[in-house]
Amino acid sequence: MSWNEPGGDKKDPWSGRGDQKGPPDLDEAIRSLQEKLSGFFGGGQQDGGSSHTPPWKSLGFLAIGAAALWGLSGFYIINEGTQGVETRFGKYVATTQSGLNWHLPTPIERVDVVDVKQQRYIEVGYRSGGNEQTLGSVPKEALMLTKDENIVDIRLAVQYQVKDAKEFIFNIVNPAATLKQVTESTQRGVIGSSEMDFVLTEGRSEIVAQIKKEIQEVMDSYKSGIQITSVNLQDAQPPEQVQNAFEDAIKAREDEQRLINEAEAYSNDVVPKARGAAARKIQEAEGYKEQVIAQAEGESSRFSKLLAEYTKAPDVTRKRLYIEAMESVLGETNTVMVDVKGSNNMLYLPLDKMIQNQPSIQQPNVPQNTAEQPAQTAVEAARQPSAGRNSTRGRDARGR
Numbered sequence: 001m002s003w004n005e006p007g008g009d010k011k012d013p014w015s016g017r018g019d020q021k022g023p024p025d026l027d028e029a030i031r032s033l034q035e036k037l038s039g040f041f042g043g044g045q046q047d048g049g050s051s052h053t054p055p056w057k058s059l060g061f062l063a064i065g066a067a068a069l070w071g072l073s074g075f076y077i078i079n080e081g082t083q084g085v086e087t088r089f090g091k092y093v094a095t096t097q098s099g100l101n102w103h104l105p106t107p108i109e110r111v112d113v114v115d116v117k118q119q120r121y122i123e124v125g126y127r128s129g130g131n132e133q134t135l136g137s138v139p140k141e142a143l144m145l146t147k148d149e150n151i152v153d154i155r156l157a158v159q160y161q162v163k164d165a166k167e168f169i170f171n172i173v174n175p176a177a178t179l180k181q182v183t184e185s186t187q188r189g190v191i192g193s194s195e196m197d198f199v200l201t202e203g204r205s206e207i208v209a210q211i212k213k214e215i216q217e218v219m220d221s222y223k224s225g226i227q228i229t230s231v232n233l234q235d236a237q238p239p240e241q242v243q244n245a246f247e248d249a250i251k252a253r254e255d256e257q258r259l260i261n262e263a264e265a266y267s268n269d270v271v272p273k274a275r276g277a278a279a280r281k282i283q284e285a286e287g288y289k290e291q292v293i294a295q296a297e298g299e300s301s302r303f304s305k306l307l308a309e310y311t312k313a314p315d316v317t318r319k320r321l322y323i324e325a326m327e328s329v330l331g332e333t334n335t336v337m338v339d340v341k342g343s344n345n346m347l348y349l350p351l352d353k354m355i356q357n358q359p360s361i362q363q364p365n366v367p368q369n370t371a372e373q374p375a376q377t378a379v380e381a382a383r384q385p386s387a388g389r390n391s392t393r394g395r396d397a398r399g400r
Contacts, residue, residue: 013109014109026300029241039202043302050370070360071105072101072104073104073105073106074103074104074105074109075100075101076101076102076103076111077100077101078096078097078098078099078102078113079098079113079360080098080099081115081116081117081118082098082114082115082116082167083095083097083113083114083116083165084096084101084111084112084113084114084116084119085108085111085112085113085165085166085169086096086103086109086110086111087110087111087112088104088108088109089108089109092170093109094165095165095166096111112165112169114162114165114168114169115162115189116161116162116163116165117161117163118162119159119160119161119229120159120160120162120176121157121158121159121160122157122158122160122176122179122180122183122253123155123156123157124141124142124151124155124156124157124158124180124184124187125138125141125142125154125155125234126138126141126142126155126182126235137153137155139153141184142154142155143239144187144188144191144192145191145192146191146192146194146195146196146199147192147193147194147195147196148195148196150196150236150238150240151239152191152196152199152236152237152239153235153236153237153239153240154187154191154199154233154235154236155233155234155235155236155239156183156187156211156231156232156234157231157232157234158179158183158215158228158230158231158232159228159229159230159231159232160179160227160228160229161226161227161229162225162226162227162228163225163226163227164225164310165225166225167224168224168225168226169221169225171223171224171225172222172224175224175225175226178219178222178224179215179219179224179226180220182215182218183211183215186211186214186215186218187211189214190207190210190211190214191207194207196238198234199236200237200238204233204236207233208231208232208233211231212228212230212231215228215231216228306321
């Protein structure tokens, strides 16, 4: 039965029932709030009576408090290694450094915090997992042509930092995507101007330096506020379809280089020895020349002096020459001469035993290098004519 039907209790459910108090009146709530605010700002009862602050004054106090809270919300802190970019209705105002700063609170001004010390990176040609696990190549980005029209698989990682927070936020909509496109374009240009062998072997460091330089130049022309810190060539190899053949070619090239190195080592070992031997033989020939000339001059001088003596005493000189010639000839034979003139004794000479008991003439050491034998033979042959000349002189003397 509703409260306003006949027979009801005639009590309004919103005005309270019996002794139970209902919800407070809205006017009473506003009046209570005004009294509290009046007491907070110095108002209240005066002369034993109650005086209430006018509503417009209470609203002013509320507005002042709200304005104070709104102003306090403009304080913000910039941590070390970051920069704050203040914008007023979307327009750049200032760049703030680390520490406590203040700006006009929202919605008038806004602050975007940019980490300028963070090392950011992009991957071109491959994707890696969270634990630095390579997930594989991205053929659309990795495969490119070289100068000699070969295909190589290039995987590149670029690390960069923010050097200007204002340019980083305002000049490029998506800096990471832009940097990736610039990197891909730049590396294709650099790889396309290099040959395959240079890219895969000794040219890696030079190619990386060239790519880094060109990426930085393009990003600076865009005023992107990005600083390239490093470019890492993760991998450079031929496509998977021809890797086996390419590995065989690399092994063949390595074998070729190894053989070249061995040949150069052998050449470096043999050539100095040959030059030394040639220089030694030249010196020996020069010495032999000087020796022959000196012997010839000596023989000529000796002959001149001998001629003077022969002119003075021909018989004595002839006999002396004969004796010297016979001494020279018989000194190199096994003939034994015994003067038995005027003696009837028979002598027994075991010539074979005597010859065997004579000490054997030590032969000179045979040189290791057979190339040295002709020079020694020539020297020995040059030394032998003196005996012949002596024997000739002896025959001449005997003839005279």
